[in-house]
Amino acid sequence: MSWLLNNGLRSISILVVQAGGCRGCALQFSMGMSLENEIKGISVTGNPKHADALLVTGCINEKSREAILQLYEQMPEPKAVIAAGACSCSGSLFRTSENNLYTTEDILPVDAWIRGCTPDMHEMLEAVVRAIGASLEKEGSRKI
Amino acid sequence: MLQSLIWFLVIMIVVPVLYLIENFIRSMMPGYNKSYLLQPIYRLMKLFGKRGMKTNDPAHWFSIVSCWFAICALFFTVRGENILFIFTSLVMMELFILAGSWNAREPFGSMAAQRGIARFFICAFTFMVSAASLYQVTGTLSLKEMMAYSWMHYLLLKLPLAFLAMIVVLLIRGSLLFFDFNITGKALNILDSALYTPYSGWSLGITQITRWVEIGVWLKLISVFLPWKPWFSFTVLAICYLAFLLTDGFIPKARWKKVARNAFLWGGGMSVMNFIWLYLF
Amino acid sequence: MPVTVVGFVLGPLLLLFVAVFVLRGKGRQGLLIGFAVLFFLTALYQLIVPMDAIRVYIPQVLWKLITLATVAVLFVTTMRDKQFIVSSLIFVQSVTLILAETLLSPDEPTVFLQFQYEGGLLLVSGAFALMALLPGILSHLHRSSSLSKSPTRNRAFFTGIFLLMAAFAGILSARSITGLFLFGQWGVLADNYFQKAFDQNRQNAKFVLILQQSMLTIWIGASVYLNQTAGSLAMEDLSGFGSATGLVMILVLFMVLVMGRMIPEKVMARQYSSYPTSIKGLSVIMYSLLIPFSVLLKFRPLFINLDNKLAASAVFLGGILMAANAYYAGVSQHKEEILSHMVLFVSGWAFAAVFTGLEGIFFTFCYVIATAASLPFLFACVTVKDDLEEPDQSGKRKGMVKQLSLFKAFVLLMFLFAPFSSSLLKLVVVQLMAQYPLAMLLAVAGLVFMTTVVLRWLLDLLREGITQNPDARKLSVFLKCELMFLFVITVAVNLLSGTIYRYLQSQSLPMGVWPAADIEKYASLPGIVHLNKFGTGVIFLVISIIIMGAVFIVYEIYGREKVQKTAEEVQPFKAYSLTAWLPSNNRIFFWIRAGWIATMMLLVGVALSCFKA
């Protein structure tokens, strides 16, 4: 299982889903990817079939929810979901009773959360690696 | 037989190593995504660990057949068979990759397959005319005899433009510099990973291997033109290819129709001029 | 004259009168099926065991009478259809015939009809084409109401088919110039009846009809001159014209180009537009591929001592034909148009090959036979597809048959494989066009563009496999078996092009002109598929077919049970022309027209210059 874990952790392709709202978290993530940091091997893709992890940022309304579920269904196993930013973790200020916004947890099984309104770049990358590790362990335990 | 097996393994190793070096040097530059030295290898291993691909795309079975034809092409190149026969295997490989992405219900896959057909026409025409001029000069079509001929006489003196035309074909197949049809989607473009959109998991891994093997075949085929020893001319060409890979990031991506016209003018034009030149002088 | 040869020519004529005047409806179809099978079997038998033993003597006068009768019938039909220009031309022809007969009374060659070395094989492939397209013809008869209801159209349809076969056999076996004229007129008559059977308005065929009739008028006028100078009407003794050879060659070339409809122009293709697919396929393969190739081979002795400039421009014309038809195939929308352009592409190749060396002819011969064997199968598949897509009485559209798409894919692969595995190799090695670089570049461009067209068709076919329609009406068992049988023969012929090589080598030929002395050099070249040598080619081919078969089977099993609907069926990507990246389409049509007109002018100019020398 460690062979699977090592390879999985060293090559992560992420599908960044900016579900709505201000794209501060998505910009923060792309900044984190390009600046000097010790976490390597992460690349961004636009095709769900090539993705290992789904990074959901921003508020999720009804329309985004259907599109995200379609993407998630096309991703091959093992796959991880990361909720980045206050909007996708808890809906932050915008979530009120009448404007039925969803959190990522309502629609997908989440592996890692990154709280805070525009969270820190490095924290985001660490959360991604944590999520991939969790999904690979789930895969490993499924195989044994 | 042993020598051809050694060549087979050497090429199977050298091409991925070229891509590793390119990926590593690019990630060292400021502003790029950071990556490990063996990043492409990790990606390949990860892909083979995947399962549960979407079931309504049966086309990813075609990646097996295309990989088979690519390995056959490499095997025949290494044994020095007839170059038209090698090209036939590459045509069959191309057919099944295009069929895979055309069959999937994804419009970008079909669009990339359409561009792939135009690219096929340009590469095939350039190759056929260069093969004809090679035949005029060396009197044979089998790679082994050509190697022997080019070792004694300077092929480049007689076929300079054919050599450049084949370099253009190599660039087209590698989607590099000005001849990138935006099909294999290395740089971010609207078609995402274009031709490989429907493939995922292990079939994507196999198509990646097929691509590397194909580049290996072209490098070995083109190294016939260089007058030095086979292994030396192959290494020189491999280093040239690495240089092309590294400069690729600095060249703006033109529209594929303009690229197709340029490729046909440059590739086809040079090989035709060389062919006519052989007859006049 | 061997009895079988006469049987092939006069037999269909006899059956024509029986079918038209004696039988009705079902009887006629039965007769047609019997005739087609008999025709194919006797042709095959005659190929293996040439029955020269039984000879029958037909006096020359009979052929002359038949010629006059044909011209009279043509005159009457054209007058009734009020095509006065054509009827005046025919009147001129009949006058020249009568005058030549009374004044000169040229004696026809003793052996008027005889299958020479290549005639037998071409006859077999023509008969095979008729067999392949028979189901399509019959299903068209059932489906089209106009044919079954109006007796005149039905009668015209059957006369057309029998006349077509008689003309085909006639031209293949004719050894005299007037024979060509006679059977050429039969072909034009057959077309006339087809027009009457299918085309309501019939005016798009007017231009082609006038062109052909004027060509035949010139031909019959020239035959008088040829008879005077050469002393005989037989084609082999046509030599010793001295400086006029060039002009005679031009005459032959124009005759072949016009009668075979090989001029790359939209007008020539439009004449077939109203024909059903199977009839269109049959007449294209016979008129534009097999007949021109055999006529050119008959005049081979005339071209041997030809000066180089004429041969070069003729080969260049062949190259233009190949490139133009490959481009038209890429641009045309309907499948049968693509197929007819494919046939014309191969006939352009054959046209050019005749003027190169014997080795070129030797090789092109195999490729022509492979085409005549494989393309009718595709015409048949297109007809079946039209049948199935035709909404039946209840207005329900029938579905797509998956097995058909896999067969078609394999045949196209083989059609694609043949040029790359054998023809390309021979093309470059056999110096088919190597002495003529410009023509070769055109040929290579045409060949590669045709492969691109085939590649694109294959992609469509492999996508067809997925679309499943539960209420698809099943193909009749007979049609399924026949398609399977034809498919196997097609693959075999394509793969065995090397073995056909062997067969032609062993032919003992009367004139010793054929085959070339050093043919051994070319036959033994490192070909890819030499079945008698267990080389890498065969291993590669066997393993590839196993893998492709396995993938198709998995693709079939995999596809059937788990085909889920995606979120929303995005329309398949259709608005995409193969030449999207070329600067602009109409300019290329101009270059094609300019190309073939300039070459024709060049040919005539060079021929006239021979007069001065």
Add this chain to the structure above:
Amino acid sequence: MMRKSWSEKQSSSLAGKWFTFKSRGYNLLMINATQAENKIILEYILEKEGDIEIVKASVPPNYEIPSVVEVFPQGEQMQHEITQRYPISFFPRMTKHPDSSVIEWGPFHPLLPEPVKFRLGLKDEVIESTCIETGYNYRGLEESCAGRKAEEVLEMLERTSAMNGFCMGLAFVHALEKMHGVDVPEKARWLRMFLMEMTYLHASLHSLSHTAQSLGLAACSARIFKLIGLYCEAAALISEHPQFSGVLEAGGLSRDITIETLYTVNAIIQEMEEDLKDIRDQWEGTPSIARRLKKNGIVDDRSARLMTGRAVRAAGISKDFRKDSVLPWSKLSYTIPQAAGSNCFARVMLMMEDALLSLELIDQIAEDMPHGDVKSPCRMDGSGEAIVREPEAYGTLALLVRQDEGRLQELKIRSAAALNFPFLPQCLEGTEIHDLPLVISTFELDLSSMEK
């Protein structure tokens, strides 16, 4: 259910009013809709050099009234928003049914900064017809703000969009100050101007990086990312939130920013000047890039005049949006960059020039920053109504605020993207699909502030 529609007389009278205002040079600022007992009151707010006119129309529910698009084409998106929230529809409806092969792109894609779905009718990869489906960014901001206090509304407005969050907050604060007649100390106005220029610079850099990715220049986009990294490093000195949320407050700023931090921020920022100039010269000098940019995204002059932001200046019309603001831009000496040709090339060059202009203005502001405190005491629990027109990163922003005893009664925002968005489909027709991301990046649409 069949929609009843207004009588002929009613429709022509409304259209007549629009035409009279249009002939007198008025422009449509925004359309506001309020729910009365059983009627919906539509307010067409028209504006000409500062003075504002309102045309009212009361419509019973499920009715169909004439569309404003014939008279003011830029009103299409505003009408679309109203149809989303209220049971009204507008005739004639313009729907184009493409007969070529239709493909969908989006809503999530690396080259799409924000979720939006394109249904493209293609022929040989040339776009023949476009139908853009939005609605993914909708959060019901205006409904959830109703009945809240000013501070909470300000906090929400600053998070509407990554690029325009600060501008929205500032416009809201100006509206409150205008409503309560508060005069802000000089240093607070200069600091606000400083932060606005930083926001403009941030927006231009991100537009450039998106354009570089669309051009396929991997090395160049990496370089621009490095510049954005430099900007983030400087912005961190002022506030830990990259969009400066929490700095603004009604009547001034929540905390003072010392002159030393301004100087260090200015010093860091000025380092990117050479890189920007080098990239501009490279793009201008490389024929393949220049030719490709010049060929795409052509907007005809008539619609360019109705748009806002860089698209207007790219068409040769000199219009400086900084002059609309109450902030003391007039005290700075600068010349607004101008371009011609109204195509992608003109807009991209304006992006570069505007980024360099922001650098220059930041330098000037840091030089002669006045002294004094940054906040004047004021109470924000009055009631009243204010319509404000403020510049934002991509053009002008219009805000309507109605407050009742400290509680927000009604808020209506019309961002710059709402004006430019209707002109995108018509500009896309005829472009290759390969250049679609390039045209979108030069249109600089901030969908999150448009859909709210």
